[in-house]
Amino acid sequence: xxxxxxxxxxxxxxxxxxxxxxxxxxxxxxxxxxxxxxxxxxxxxxxxxxxxxxxxxxxxxxxxxxxxxxxxxxxxxxxxxxxxxxxxxxxxxxxxxxxxxxxxxxxxxxxxxxxxxxxxxxxxxxxxxxxxxxxxxxxxxxxxxxxxxxxxxxxxxxxxxxxxxxxxxxxxxxxxxxxxxxxxxxxxxxxxxxxxxxxxxxxxxxxxxxxxxxxxxxxxxxxxxxxxxxxxxxxxxxxxxxxxxxxxxxxxxxxxxxxxxxxxxxxxxxxxxxxxxxxxxxxxxxxxxxxxxxxxxxxxxxxxxxxxxxxxxxxxxxxxxxxxxxxxxxxxxxxxxxxxxxxxxxxxxxxxxxxxxxxxxxxxxxxxxxxxxxxxxxxxxxxxxxxxxxxxxxxxxxxxxxxxxxxxxxxxxxxxxxxxxxxxxxxxxxxxxxxxxxxxxxxxxxxxxxxxxxxxxxxxxxxxxxxxxxxxxxxxxxxxxxxxxxxxxxxxxxxxxxx
Amino acid sequence: xxxxxxxxxxxxxxxxxxxxxxxxxxxxxxxxxxxxxxxxxxxxxxxxxxxxxxxxxxxxxxxxxxxxxxxxxxxxxxxxxxxxxxxxxxxxxxxxxxxxxxxxxxxxxxxxxxxxxxxxxxxxxxxxxxxxxxxxxxxxxxxxxxxxxxxxxxxxxxxxxxxxxxxxxxxxxxxxxxxxxxxxxxxxxxxxxxxxxxxxxxxxxxxxxxxxxxxxxxxxxxxxxxxxxxxxxxxxxxxxxxxxxxxxxxxxxxxxxxxxxxxxxxxxxxxxxxxxxxxxxxx
Ligand code: SF4
Ligand code: SF4
Numbered sequence: 001x002x003x004x005x006x007x008x009x010x011x012x013x014x015x016x017x018x019x020x021x022x023x024x025x026x027x028x029x030x031x032x033x034x035x036x037x038x039x040x041x042x043x044x045x046x047x048x049x050x051x052x053x054x055x056x057x058x059x060x061x062x063x064x065x066x067x068x069x070x071x072x073x074x075x076x077x078x079x080x081x082x083x084x085x086x087x088x089x090x091x092x093x094x095x096x097x098x099x100x101x102x103x104x105x106x107x108x109x110x111x112x113x114x115x116x117x118x119x120x121x122x123x124x125x126x127x128x129x130x131x132x133x134x135x136x137x138x139x140x141x142x143x144x145x146x147x148x149x150x151x152x153x154x155x156x157x158x159x160x161x162x163x164x165x166x167x168x169x170x171x172x173x174x175x176x177x178x179x180x181x182x183x184x185x186x187x188x189x190x191x192x193x194x195x196x197x198x199x200x201x202x203x204x205x206x207x208x209x210x211x212x213x214x215x216x217x218x219x220x221x222x223x224x225x226x227x228x229x230x231x232x233x234x235x236x237x238x239x240x241x242x243x244x245x246x247x248x249x250x251x252x253x254x255x256x257x258x259x260x261x262x263x264x265x266x267x268x269x270x271x272x273x274x275x276x277x278x279x280x281x282x283x284x285x286x287x288x289x290x291x292x293x294x295x296x297x298x299x300x301x302x303x304x305x306x307x308x309x310x311x312x313x314x315x316x317x318x319x320x321x322x323x324x325x326x327x328x329x330x331x332x333x334x335x336x337x338x339x340x341x342x343x344x345x346x347x348x349x350x351x352x353x354x355x356x357x358x359x360x361x362x363x364x365x366x367x368x369x370x371x372x373x374x375x376x377x378x379x380x381x382x383x384x385x386x387x388x389x390x391x392x393x394x395x396x397x398x399x400x401x402x403x404x405x406x407x408x409x410x411x412x413x414x415x416x417x418x419x420x421x422x423x424x425x426x427x428x429x430x431x432x433x434x435x436x437x438x439x440x441x442x443x444x445x446x447x448x449x450x451x452x453x454x455x456x457x458x459x460x461x462x463x464x465x466x467x468x469x470x471x472x473x474x475x476x477x478x479x480x481x482x483x484x485x486x487x488x489x490x491x492x493x494x495x496x497x498x499x
Numbered sequence: 500x501x502x503x504x505x506x507x508x509x510x511x512x513x514x515x516x517x518x519x520x521x522x523x524x525x526x527x528x529x530x531x532x533x534x535x536x537x538x539x540x541x542x543x544x545x546x547x548x549x550x551x552x553x554x555x556x557x558x559x560x561x562x563x564x565x566x567x568x569x570x571x572x573x574x575x576x577x578x579x580x581x582x583x584x585x586x587x588x589x590x591x592x593x594x595x596x597x598x599x600x601x602x603x604x605x606x607x608x609x610x611x612x613x614x615x616x617x618x619x620x621x622x623x624x625x626x627x628x629x630x631x632x633x634x635x636x637x638x639x640x641x642x643x644x645x646x647x648x649x650x651x652x653x654x655x656x657x658x659x660x661x662x663x664x665x666x667x668x669x670x671x672x673x674x675x676x677x678x679x680x681x682x683x684x685x686x687x688x689x690x691x692x693x694x695x696x697x698x699x700x701x702x703x704x705x706x707x708x709x710x711x712x713x714x715x716x717x718x719x720x721x722x723x724x725x726x727x728x729x730x731x732x733x734x735x736x737x738x739x740x741x742x743x744x745x746x747x748x749x750x751x752x753x754x755x756x757x758x759x760x761x762x763x764x765x766x767x768x769x770x771x772x773x774x775x776x777x778x779x780x781x782x
Contacts, residue, residue, distance in 0.1 A: 108689050117724055126724045128688050153693050154641050156672035158653045161642040161690055182689040183644045186725040198557045201582050205719055208648025208744070252651070255658075271658035278655070279530045286535035286596075288746060289648055292582050300587065304533060495647040 007224070007433050009061040014071045017049075017064060021077045029053045029060075030348070031078040034085065036092040037448055037457040042119045045094050047071060048459075049081075050433065050444065055369045059433065066094065073099040080351030083469050091118040091188070106181050106498075109133055117189055118457070135165055135177055145169045153182040160494035168480060176475040180468055183498040191458035196222045196296050196426055196447070199455050203445065204291045206460055207496030209252075212238075212245040213438035214445075215294035218458070220372060220434025221447040222296040225426035231419040234298035235374040240411045241290050241303065242436065243404035248277035249439035250397040250404075251319075253491045254326070257394060260484040261335040269322050273315065280311050298421025309412050316405050323398050336391035340474040340486035343388060350473065351466040354441025355400065356490055359385045359392035367437045378407050390489035397491070428453045438463055440491060464496035530660065534746055536600035538586050540574050540612055540768070544593040555588035558712070558719045576602060576768050577610035577715045580743035601764040603740045603753030607731065610715070610741060612768030635667040636758060639677035639701070643694050644684035644726060648744040649711040653683070655747045668754055674700040679757065685713040685721035686733055698734055706757060708738040710750065715741045 012020060021031065032050040039046055049062040064071065073096035075082035085096045086105035093116035095102075107113070110131030113124040135148070152163035163179040187206050191199050203218035204211040216238060223230060230238075255270025278288040284303045285293050293299050326332060342352065347360045357364060365382045367375040383399035385392035426432065431448045441463030450456035471490050475483065547569040553561040560578035563570040572593075574585075585594040604610050640653060656663040657670070671677050674697045686694065698705065709730045712718035717728030730736050740753045755761040764770045 111688065113724060124724045126688055130692060153690065154697055158640045158650055158657075158670055159642070160645070160647055160650060161693070182693070183642070183684070183687055184689065184725055185644050185685065185687055185720050186723040187720065189723050189725075190720065194557070198555075198584075201557045201580065201584075202719055205580075205646045205648070205743070208646030209651050211648070252654075268659050271655070272660060275530075275655060275658045275660045279532075282530075282534045282746075283532055286533055286583075287581075288534065289651065289744070291743075292535070300583075493647050495645060 007059050007061060009063060012062045012064045014064055014066050014069065017062075017074060018072050018077060020062070021049075021074050024051060024053065025078060027053070031074070031081055031351075032059065032442075033444060033459075033461040034074075034081055034088065035446065035459040035461075036088045036094050036118075037459070038092075038118075038120050039448070042121050045092055047088075047094070048446065049074075050446075050461075052370070055364065058370060059435075061433065070095045070097040072097050075100055079349050080466070080469065083465065090116070092116050093119055103134055106184050108179070108181060108184075117186060120192075120456075133163075133165060133177060133179055135167070136175060146174060153179070162494045166480070166483075171480045173475055173478050173480055173483065176472050178468065178472060180494055181498045183494055185499065187499040188458055188460055191455045194455050196226075196424070196449070196453075196455060199447075199458065200295055203460075204294075206499055207438070207440075207462055207464065207493050208289060209249055209493065210245065210438040210440060210443065210463075210496060211289050211291045212241045212294060213436040214443055214460075214462075215291075216242060216373070216436035217434045217438075217443040218445040218447070219294055219296045219424075220436065221432040221445040221458075222426055222434070223424055224432030224434060225430040225447055225449055226296070226424045226432070228297055228422055228424045230298050230373070231422055232374070232416045233418040234420050236377075236411050236415055237299055237303055237420075238294060239374045239378060240305075240408050241285065241293060243408050243411075244277070244281055244284065245290055246404045246439045247315075247401055248274055248281060249491075250401045251277055253397055253488075254322075254394070257336075257390075257485070257488045258326075258332065260488045261332045263329065263332045266322075266326060266329065266332065273319060273322060276315055276318070280308065280315070283311070284308060295421065297424030298419070300421070302420060305412060305415075309409065312405055312408060316402070319401060319405075326394075326398075333391060335482075335485055336394055336489065337387075337389060339390040339482045340393075340478070340489055341389050342470065342474050346473055347388075347470060350470045352441075352470045353463045353466045354437070354439070355383075355393055355396045356441065356467050356470065358383060359396045360388040361386040365437055366435050366442050370435060372434075372436065374411075378410055380407060390485055393489045393491070426453060440464055440493065440496070441467060460499055462496040462499060464493045465499075467492055468494075468497045531598070531600070531746060531748060534598055534600065535581060535583060535596055536598050536742070536746075536749075537576050537579055537581060537602055538583060538594045539597045539599065540572075541593050541595070542571055542573075542612075542614075544591045545571055546591055549590065551588040551590060552585040552594060555584040557582065557584070558716070561585060574612040574768055575610060575716070576612070576765075577607060577739060577741050578712065578718065579741055580712050580718050582743075599770050600742065600746055600749040601752045601770060602742060602745070602749065603738055603756050604763060604765050605738060605756070607715075607736070607739055609763070609765055610739060610768060614767070635669070636679055636754060637669050637671045637677050638679045638681050638754075639671055639674045639697060640681045640683070641690075641694050641697050642683050643690040643714065644687035644720070645711065645713060646684075646720065649683035649713070652744045652747055652750065653681070653710070656750060661747045661751065663751070666751065666755065667758075674698070675702065677701050677705070679706045679708055679754075680734070681708045681710050682714045682730055682734070683711050685717040685729055686727035688725055688727075691727065691733065694733070706737045707734045708740065708753065708757070709736050710740050710753075711745060712741045712743045715739045718743060 153161040167175040251274040258266035444461035446459040721728040
């Protein structure tokens with residue numbers, strides 16, 4: 001994979017995990033995710049932990065064979081790993097010792113599979129009798145004015161399915177419990193047995209409004225496995241597509257945010273700009289969601305760039321007018337400021353990513369820190385805001401739109417000549433790790449090939465899985481009236497989380 | 500203070516002018532330039548013993564069927580996710596890029612390519628909403644496990660460019676006030692129950708639309724132990740609209756078809772030519 005750092009791997013014994021994890025965190029490392037796979041048959045899982053030792057360093061991978069005893073949970077040492085462990089228990093059958101919250105995560109209450117779905121072998125049978133969610137007892141409360149408001153999974157308007165339970169008193173939300181896995185489609189299972197070339201079409205459909213970045217992270221993983229160098233022209237054009245994706249997503253975000261602050265004209269204008277951006281996407285790629293161009297080894301077709309510079313200039317001037325108006329609309333800003341505050345340490349510990357993390361002062365973006373593709377050659381500027389609230393999250397995204405337009409302009413001006421793709425055939429039993437910054441944060445894909453060079457296991461770490469884990473911390477003890485604004489300010493997808 | 504803050508937005512809105520377009524459900528609609536729809540298939544160009552297209556098609560939309568000579572490919576557009584891999588794989592140009600998106604169909608069969616279909620003939624839907632509801636339509640959307648791509652395009656219907664309200668169609672929160680259940684996604688095990696409940700809560704007569712390839716057939720994402728294969732066998736479907744995702748004009752076209760305001764365009768997996776326009780469209 002061109003220009004990307006080399007991944008370092010290391011074998012660890014189960015007994016070393018906790019001490020090594022503590023030591024790494026003490027040295028400023030960040031755990032990213034963990035997963036299990038089965039290189040030697042259904043009874044011998046191998047655990048993989050992916051971490052970043054520090055900004056600018058390549059990721060490290062820890063490999064661990066648990067053997068007969070359950071491996072230790074790292075959830076109290078690195079809290080963000082808790083969801084990954086629970087998912088690994090649900091889907092791979094690996095149980096973790098001392099996991100503080102051993103309930104299923106991905107499978108709904110009342111669902112059970114006769115064998116874990118990601119263990120190689122015959123297709124499991126899933127039985128399901130809906131059961132109530134396990135809601136916490138509010139400790140020590142005898143107050144009778146605490147009410148339970150269940151909401152969903154079918155929500156008002158055109159929204160993704162998810163169920164939320166609010167325990168509230170008056171206007172105050174005491175506890176908030178989202179159930180995000182009604183949409184669990186088993187996307188990771190779906191990759192097994194596919195040729196790497198066709199797998200990209202699944203990656204595009206994991207989180208449909210992050211198709212380019214998901215396809216890129218997937219392709220980076222396959223390209224790392226194949227040890228293939230993507231032609232420079234393709235890396236530049238991939239940046240162009242990824243930044244077009246960021247633009248239309250952030251425009252949608254702003255329109256929707258205005259909807260929640262009841263700024264009608266601001267909503268209509270945001271959605272109109274999003275439509276303009278999608279029409280630009282369609283002219284460039286033939287797809288309003290920019291699907292179908294990214295492929296392992298490069299791009300499938302030349303994007304149509306005629307007229308793009310002018311279209312972007314027009315979009316930029318309309319966007320500038322729009323954001324100037326937003327900046328002068330105190331009724332909108334008042335609703336954002338101090339709403340949904342997410343502290344920096346909490347954001348770090350629980351795994352916040354993307355604009356949500358950068359809006360609490362976490363200066364992290366793999367486009368710069370674990371640079372991939374052509375980003376190192378382009379004038380990237382990473383927007384950071386220290387205010388930690390919904391306003392900060394809006395401001396980071398506004399700045400990112402302007403920067404994306406600048407980056408595309410430089411791509412158009414300096415696009416190198418050359419091939420659009422190279423052969424990419426990962427050898428049997430190879431593996432690779434890839435990542436890309438989606439509009440919502442960092443996506444990782446790990447790809448493992450089988451003895452025939454087909455996909456044996458694909459792990460998807462999606463940014464919405466990370467940010468949905470963080471989000472409830474900003475809802476507990478907040479005001480009902482602010483909920484919709486707060487949720488919109490995170491800019492989450494359910495599909496990406498549930499997969 | 501409030502007025503001072505809002506007034507500039509009003510002026511701002513007015514200076515943006517009118518962006519809404521008219522929709523006829525035909526030809527190259529404004530704003531859809533270069534949009535790639537379902538690939539066109541010309542089996543006359545196929546060579547014997549070739550299966551390149553079928554091997555390149557992830558959702559299995561292309562299958563080889565025995566005929567008089569060697570096996571020949573056939574295409575089920577209800578499974579197509581418009582990836583255009585068949586176009587890339589075909590050595591003889593039997594599949595070509597096209598902008599064909601008006602693929603809403605009252606029957607599942609009409610999404611499957613058949614030779615006989617080239618000549619246009621009238622299509623009557625099983626039932627038309629218009630006869631029942633006049634010209635307005637209340638829609639309850641249910642996400643039964645989408646990738647969020649279909650929602651992105653459904654949400655676009657309310658932007659000033661498409662302005663769905665103008666056509667008399669509205670998204671409504673309660674299934675009790677809905678005429679049409681518009682479903683996206685392949686139907687996950689967990690969404691099947693809530694989906695059926697929403698349908699049961701709707702008053703008769705009620706209509707169902709499968710929007711997007713996932714809801715029509717499962718597409719690339721259906722199957723496995725957690726997912727169904729779309730709406731067939733789950734709910735009675737009045738309108739199938741494949742596309743991954745279908746673009747907003749395709750969704751509008753399918754809604755207008757239900758209201759009997761535009762004809763069905765797809766027969767046997769091909770778009771039939773429109774009759775010459777007679778006067779202004781009623782849209
Ligand atoms: S464009 Fe449709 S028919 Fe062709 S390969 Fe893709 S899914 Fe199959
Ligand atoms: S049809 Fe395509 S866009 Fe729609 S939900 Fe399915 S995968 Fe996503």
